Amino acid sequence: MKGRKVSEITIRRLSHYARCLRDAKSKGERTVTSGYFSRRCGISSAAVRKDLTMFGEFGKQGSGYNVIELLDQIESILGTCDPPFIIIAGAGNIGKALLESGLEGTGGHSYSAIFDIDPRLVGIKCAGLTVKSMDEIRTTVSGHENFIAIVAVSRGEGQKVVDRLIDSGCRAILSFNLEPLDIPDGVELRYIEVSTELDLLTYFMKT
Amino acid sequence: MKGRKVSEITIRRLSHYARCLRDAKSKGERTVTSGYFSRRCGISSAAVRKDLTMFGEFGKQGSGYNVIELLDQIESILGTCDPPFIIIAGAGNIGKALLESGLEGTGGHSYSAIFDIDPRLVGIKCAGLTVKSMDEIRTTVSGHENFIAIVAVSRGEGQKVVDRLIDSGCRAILSFNLEPLDIPDGVELRYIEVSTELDLLTYFMKT
Numbered sequence: 001m002k003g004r005k006v007s008e009i010t011i012r013r014l015s016h017y018a019r020c021l022r023d024a025k026s027k028g029e030r031t032v033t034s035g036y037f038s039r040r041c042g043i044s045s046a047a048v049r050k051d052l053t054m055f056g057e058f059g060k061q062g063s064g065y066n067v068i069e070l071l072d073q074i075e076s077i078l079g080t081c082d083p084p085f086i087i088i089a090g091a092g093n094i095g096k097a098l099l100e101s102g103l104e105g106t107g108g109h110s111y112s113a114i115f116d117i118d119p120r121l122v123g124i125k126c127a128g129l130t131v132k133s134m135d136e137i138r139t140t141v142s143g144h145e146n147f148i149a150i151v152a153v154s155r156g157e158g159q160k161v162v163d164r165l166i167d168s169g170c171r172a173i174l175s176f177n178l179e180p181l182d183i184p185d186g187v188e189l190r191y192i193e194v195s196t197e198l199d200l201l202t203y204f205m206k207t
Numbered sequence: 208m209k210g211r212k213v214s215e216i217t218i219r220r221l222s223h224y225a226r227c228l229r230d231a232k233s234k235g236e237r238t239v240t241s242g243y244f245s246r247r248c249g250i251s252s253a254a255v256r257k258d259l260t261m262f263g264e265f266g267k268q269g270s271g272y273n274v275i276e277l278l279d280q281i282e283s284i285l286g287t288c289d290p291p292f293i294i295i296a297g298a299g300n301i302g303k304a305l306l307e308s309g310l311e312g313t314g315g316h317s318y319s320a321i322f323d324i325d326p327r328l329v330g331i332k333c334a335g336l337t338v339k340s341m342d343e344i345r346t347t348v349s350g351h352e353n354f355i356a357i358v359a360v361s362r363g364e365g366q367k368v369v370d371r372l373i374d375s376g377c378r379a380i381l382s383f384n385l386e387p388l389d390i391p392d393g394v395e396l397r398y399i400e401v402s403t404e405l406d407l408l409t410y411f412m413k414t
Contacts, residue, residue: 008407015406019385040387078406079413086405093307097300098401106402109409148408150401172408174401178226180247188411190404194305194357194381195313197397198293199222199285200215201355201379202316204395206286 006077013051014074016041018107021071031064075107083108084172085144089161090152091116091124091131094176098150099127113140117157134161138168145169152176213284220258221281223248225314228278238271282314290315291379292351296368297360298323298331298338301383305357306334318357320347324364341368345375352376359383 006014020040024032034045034052041048052065075081086103088095091114103109115134116122122133132140141147149165151158151173158177165173166187173189175181183189213221227247231239241255248255259272282288293310295302298321310316322341323329329340339347348354356372358365358380365384372380373394380396382388390396 006410011407011410012403015400015403018406019402020387042387077410079409080406084409084412093304097304100300103402103405106405109402109405146409146412148405148412172412174404174408180227180249188408190408192399192401192404193222194399195226195310195316196219196222197381197399198310198313198316198355199225199287200218201381201395201397202286202291202353203213203218203284205291205353205355205379 010051010054011078013041013043014078017048017051018071018074018078018080021067021074022107024067025071029067031066032070033064078107080107080109083110085112085141085147086110086150087112087137087141087147088114088150088152089116089134089137089165090114090150090154090176091118091121091126092152092154094152095150096126098152099129102127115140117153117161134164137164141168141170146171148172148174150174150176151181155179217258217261218285220248220250221285224255224258225278225281225285225287228274228281229314231274232278236274238273239277240271285314287314287316290317292319292348292354293317293357294319294344294348294354295321295357295359296323296341296344296372297321297358297383298325298328298333299359299361301359302357303333305359306336309334322347324360324368341371344371348375348377353379355379355381357381357383358388362386 017037020037034048037048038045086109088098088111095114099111099114103111113132114126114129115132115137117134121131124131147170149170151161153161156179158175158179158181162173162181162183166184171187175189175191178193181189224244227244241252244255245252293316295305295318302321306318306321320339321333321336322339322344324341328338331338354377356377358368360368363386365382365386365388369380369388369390373391378394382396382398385400388396
């Protein structure tokens, strides 16, 4: 797979396999079968085997996959063996909830800093971090070539924050703000859309 | 499109178009062009026109689409003109953050009730709702044929809550809990996966 662009759907499944493998590892299991992934991820064993052979010979049908070896290889594909610096822009309800829930068990990801524009929030402690002023973004991320910013600010404030993040060198954004955001080429933007998921569930429930 | 199953990706785009149309409506705009959707949703005008003609003759190229008429038709496809009852299972950080952020501007969706198993949380007020005991789920949803449950409980508690929801007639679940959940056929389950989105961003940033 070296050098080949892998589709989003495959990367998403690899992320799910990695989560299952971390769980197996924490329980001391040495090998898992394609059926293990199949049951836990809701896809067929054949699709699991196809995904995993795409990336080389990770295991043998019958004898199963070596948990540590497969996890190492998937994390090296995902790039999470060298996890990026992750910051949260916005210390409101969502930002604080993310920080308090943490990212334990997700393969090395953790939140490194949280920022807000509201001076009343700056300085407050939350899950071991102190809320910083948005003015400190640039100095905080300095030295981190790859960093991800999570945007969870008040409605209508998204673009201003995104512009500031991009000025600070950000190339990957996960937005809880639903307003459409203008970003330059080369910046990857993804949205967490609770309302769209509710629309999808509404549609599927009625059809 | 009557009777025809529409793909998830199309429903997702219709949900985005509906959001844009509500915004246009709130600003008093009467018509919008395919370019309006294209710019705001990051897809080509041709793809927008193709999506919209799939569902009948909503507009004419050049003269644009009538905002109110198109929104009515999309909401009737999505089923959000008769929005389902939405409950939140779990009054922890995520549950409270969702409730406090609300669903304004999402086309009729709103949170109707929130539940927790922790007796210390039951009775607490949050964004106008009082946290109820999980034991009250069945009586609260009684009479609501279509309801959606958002699951945001402590790690390891997801399956117990999901079993209880399904016993109460739930057929649509949006889970913030990442543990794999067993659900019977006929129940639609979707996950909000911050960690998978971070994996995707990490991968795309490094390739």
